Amino acid sequence: MQPLLTLLQINDSMFPIGGFTHSYGLESYVSQGIVKDTPTATTYARDMLSHNIYYNDAAFLQMAWKLLEAKKPAREFQKLDEFITALKAPSEIRMASKKLAVRFLKLTQTLHPVKRCSNYLAKIQEGKLHGHYPVAFAMYAFAHGISLKDALMAFYYNTLNGIVTNCAKLVPISQNDAQKILFNLQADISQLVEQQEELDEMLVGLCCIGQEIRCMQHEKQYSRLYIS
Amino acid sequence: MLSRIGINAEREGERTLLKDSYHNAPYKVVHYGSRHLQKHLELILMSSSPGIMDEDDITINVDVHEKAHLKLFTQSFSKLHPMKKGAVQRTNVTLKKGGIFKYIPHPVTPFAGSIFKTVNDIQMAGDATLIWGDIIASGRVYSGESFAFKSFHSVTKVTCDKKLVLLDNQLLEPEKQPMGSILFYEGYTHQATLLYMSPYAEELKAELDEILVEKYEQIDFGFTQCAPNAVMLRAMGKDGGVLHDWLSTMGQLCWQFTMLKNQPEAEEQEFDGDQPQLEPEAPDRQLAGKNHQAEPVPALATQVE
Known part of the structure; x- marks a missing residue:
């Protein structure tokens, strides 16, 4: 098994778990003319990473990782799962996390089964746990000898990749501009990964009010391409 | 200054009564108007202080016992004065079986330099x-003090039958966050949140899907089913008064919906949720000895109480 190759594969935007079907509120921003060109797309992308992903999905990934490292029992994972569910208020965002988790777990099970992943999937399917993508991702990456730093770095990268790809389709911005955003935010990603460990527990799950409202408004958007 | 406020609402027969309340200066808990006008309990939390000062430490405990129904009001906007160390407020609510509790305080206005942490722990x-x-x-907007506060941290945690169901964590630090920009206030100056947690939440959500179909000029809002038995409504705007009126109207709608659904089935009547009006029909009730006026409510098929 090659950890780097595994990471590249599970983190690929083409990994068929449905990542490309979610915009996480971006579609509302675009339809309301708030994200409308390359500068606003850049601001949106950068602020999403540092004010949302850092405190939420990346933090959840790290929390799951710490539980795995400490070989914590299933009860701790259940608490984490409930904690994440309680924080993800907009229903489309909560469901996106679940759908991605289920498809990720199903697919990775066929590649190389991991006991913890199979258990997680079974509990989600039984309705005992909600299921969240960052936790599923952490479980599989951890089992394949990938380091936390690499897993986080890749996770931020793919999240940003999703954002710029969606911007290229929705705003639209040019593919070149999308790639420039992806390249120019390398330093931001690297800094966020460095700081992830220091994140104060009390700040995990911070919500950005505007973004959360746009995610809720997406439920009522008349015409839409994305599920969230 | 250490302040403690305690409210115990208990059901006796058809009525909800205030039992064992306590408070210390500058706070006071009193009946809101006449206590004989309705079966539920209406209280108002008053303060003789101009606002929350540096190092204030406030604890509010509200216990709503079995089948007790309580509406708690505030007197005015809550002002957070300039601070060095910061102030803390803890609100602990327990809601027992069949209890109903409504609390939609006036907006909080953080002045320049204020530091505030508020933790709401609700167990139901x-x-x-x-x-x-x-x-x-965002602050005293008309004094040019938008986002001039240091820090505002609000945590609301709701457990239902001891299971964590909702956690809302917001930290506003204008020096570190682009407050006016995308993801944050996006040009607005106020944010509002209404939470309805109830066995009837899914049904209410279906009503809201019908009622809240239009966009308002002054309020940018969204709502969602944030947990199995919960609806969350969030909004941004530029006027605290308008948002408070709207939130109060929506809160009253939630209250009446709950009362209606709580009735035995034979008596249940169709809920006719018309479009709530932005401008309340009646002005806010005034305290100073005036008669108890009805709260502005959206039209319902019947007055429940």
Whole structure:
């Protein structure tokens, strides 16, 4: 098994778990003319990473990782799962996390089964746990000898990749501009990964009010391409 | 200054009564108007202080016992004065079986240099109902003090039958965050949140899907089913008064919906949720000895109480 190759594969935007079907509120921003060109797309992308992903999905990934490292029992994972569910208020965002988790777990099970992943999937399917993508991702990456730093770095990268790809389709911005955003935010990603460990527990799950409202408004958007 | 406020609402027969309340200066808990006008309990939390000062430490405990129905009001906007160390407020609510609690305080206005942390810990029984609101302003907007506060941290945690169901964590630090920009206030100056947690939440959500179809000029809002038995409504705007009126109207709608659904089936009547009006029909009730006026409410098929 090659950890780097595994990471590249599970983190690929083409990994068929449905990542490309979610915009996480971006579609509302675009339809309301708030994200409308390359500068606003850049601001949106950068602020999403540092004010949302850092405190939420990346933090959840790290929390799951710490539980795995400490070989914590299933009860701790259940608490984490409930904690994440309680924080993800907009229903489309909560469901996106679940759908991605289920498809990720199903697919990775066929590649190389991991006991913890199979258990997680079974509990989600039984309705005992909600299921969240960052936790599923952490479980599989951890089992394949990938380091936390690499897993986080890749996770931020793919999240940003999703954002710029969606911007290229929705705003639209040019593919070149999308790639420039992806390249120019390398330093931001690297800094966020460095700081992830220091994140104060009390700040995990911070919500950005505007973004959360746009995610809720997406439920009522008349015409839409994305599920969230 | 250490302040403690305690409210115990208990059901006796058809009425909810205030038992064992306590408070110390500058706070006071009193009946809101005549206590004989309705079966539920209406209280108002008053303060003789101009606002929350540096190092203030406030604890509010609200216990709503089995089948007790309580509406708690505030007197005015809550002002957070300039601080060095910061102030803390803890609100602990327990809602027992069948209890109903509505609390939509006036907006909080953080002045320049204020540092505030508020933690709301709500523990409820599965069949209880919570109607909870909060509004956070950017500051004294007309004095040019938008986002001039240091830090505002608000945590709201709701457990239902001891299971964590909702956690809302917001930290506003204007020096570190682009407050006016995308993801944050996006040009607005106030944010508002209304939470309805109830066995009837899914049904209410279906009503809201019908009612809240239009966009308002002054309020940018969204709502969602944030947990199995919960609806969350969030909004941004530029006027704390308008947001408070709207949130109160929506809160009253939640209250009446709950009361209607709580009736035995034979008596249940169709809920006719018309478009709530932005401008309340009646002005806010005034305290100073005036008669008890009805709260502005959206039209319902019947007055429940």
